[in-house]
Amino acid sequence: MEADDLLRSRFAVSPLFELENLLRKLSGLSPHRLPAAWSARLTPVYRRLRATTDLDVVLALQSRTYGPGFVAPPPRSLAQSIEDDLATVRAMALPDARREIARCMALRPVHDERILGILRSEEVVERIARALETAWHELLAADWLQLRALCERDVVHRAGQLSRSGWAEALDGLHRRLRWRNGAIELLQPAEHRTVHPGGQGLLLVPSVFVWPQVAAHIDRPWPATLIYPARGIAALWETRATAAPGALGALVGRTRAVLLDAGLLTKARSGRSVLYRRTPLGDALIAASPSPADR
Numbered sequence: 159m160e161a162d163d164l165l166r167s168r169f170a171v172s173p174l175f176e177l178e179n180l181l182r183k184l185s186g187l188s189p190h191r192l193p194a195a196w197s198a199r200l201t202p203v204y205r206r207l208r209a210t211t212d213l214d215v216v217l218a219l220q221s222r223t224y225g226p227g228f229v230a231p232p233p234r235s236l237a238q239s240i241e242d243d244l245a246t247v248r249a250m251a252l253p254d255a256r257r258e259i260a261r262c263m264a265l266r267p268v269h270d271e272r273i274l275g276i277l278r279s280e281e282v283v284e285r286i287a288r289a290l291e292t293a294w295h296e297l298l299a300a301d302w303l304q305l306r307a308l309c310e311r312d313v314v315h316r317a318g319q320l321s322r323s324g325w326a327e328a329l330d331g332l333h334r335r336l337r338w339r340n341g342a343i344e345l346l347q348p349a350e351h352r353t354v355h356p357g358g359q360g361l362l363l364v365p366s367v368f369v370w371p372q373v374a375a376h377i378d379r380p381w382p383a384t385l386i387y388p389a390r391g392i393a394a395l396w397e398t399r400a401t402a403a404p405g406a407l408g409a410l411v412g413r414t415r416a417v418l419l420d421a422g423l424l425t426k427a428r429s430g431r432s433v434l435y436r437r438t439p440l441g442d443a444l445i446a447a448s449p450s451p452a453d454r
Contacts, residue, residue: 167325167361169313170233171306174243175386177294178220178230179368184297185217190371203296212289215276219262226258229286232362232382236313240294240302247287255283304395305367312365312389365389 182188184197184204191197207213219226231246259277268274276285298305320328362384366374370388 167363168235169316169363169365170235171238171309172230172233172243172364172366172386173238173240173294173298173302174247174290175230175233175364176305176366176368177290177298178225179366180298181213181217181293182220182225183368185220187220187222200297207289207293207296211292212276212285213293214270215273215282216286216289216293218266218268218270218273218277219259221262221266224262224265226255226262227376228255228258228283229290232376232384233364236310240291240299244287244291244294247290248284250283252280252283308367308391308395309365309389311391315390316363361385363387367392367395 179188180192180200181204183190183192184200192200204213208217216229219229228247228250231243234242259282263277268277276282279285316328362382364384364386365388366386367389369386370392373388374386376382376384376386
């Protein structure tokens with residue numbers, strides 16, 4: 159990686175990429191399944207969506223090694239929202255969508271006539287967008303604040319490492335198949351050998367929940383050179399949480415902050431010896447909606 163690439167590298171989150179990987183786990187396309195509690199909760203919803211929406215059209219485009227880029231568009235920043243993602247999906251030009259659909263069907267042929275009819279229709283992009291939107295709200299929206307906070311905590315941790323020790327330290331520990339070597343990032347893929355030069359555009363680093371335990375590299379358009387890796391703390395997310403004694407959190411961090419943490423208005427992350435508190439998107443929304451003193 160050149161100096162310009164390091165200067166332009168940045169972190170982002172991708173709501174639709176999370177949904178895509180959740181769907182891959184629920185459908186069995188991923189060799190790694192969800193933890194039992196998550197599977198028990200989400201599988202009935204997933205089956206209902208397959209029976210009542212166009213979700214099977216989305217699933218038909220997925221294979222074990224590939225998925226259409228416009229179904230999970232590249233994110234721009236940590237502030238990426240599902241509304242941003244869905245707007246990008248809907249803005250996909252039909253000829254470009256048809257090219258991606260053709261590539262997906264070449265990898266995994268579609269034989270269902272109903273699905274083929276939708277894939278060949280003029281409204282295929284909108285129908286896919288509606289199916290994704292419904293699946294998001296039914297499967298993932300209720301957990302998104304927690305999952306997003308986990309990804310943001312990972313970025314705070316990496317940023318602390320970056321400020322102290324540079325990129326080699328920040329990238330260390332992203333995944334056992336990733337390593338920094340001779341000024342480049344190596345992704346150990348035994349079946350494939352490719353060299354990718356970001357060309358001064360930098361690297362997009364995306365912490366993810368549902369990519370776990372794998373790591374993904376996107377090098378085809380519309381994605382920039384991108385690494386998607388499991389966010390730190392995934393194991394704790396899957397575990398059943400123990401019930402803390404009443405008042406224990408308040409005694410540790412202060413009662414006001416404990417209330418805000420419990421309400422989903424703050425997240426906390428450790429960077430070195432410091433504990434950083436940040437407003438969540440819900441907290442930002444409440445601040446924005448609150449009247450100013452002049453309006454009271």
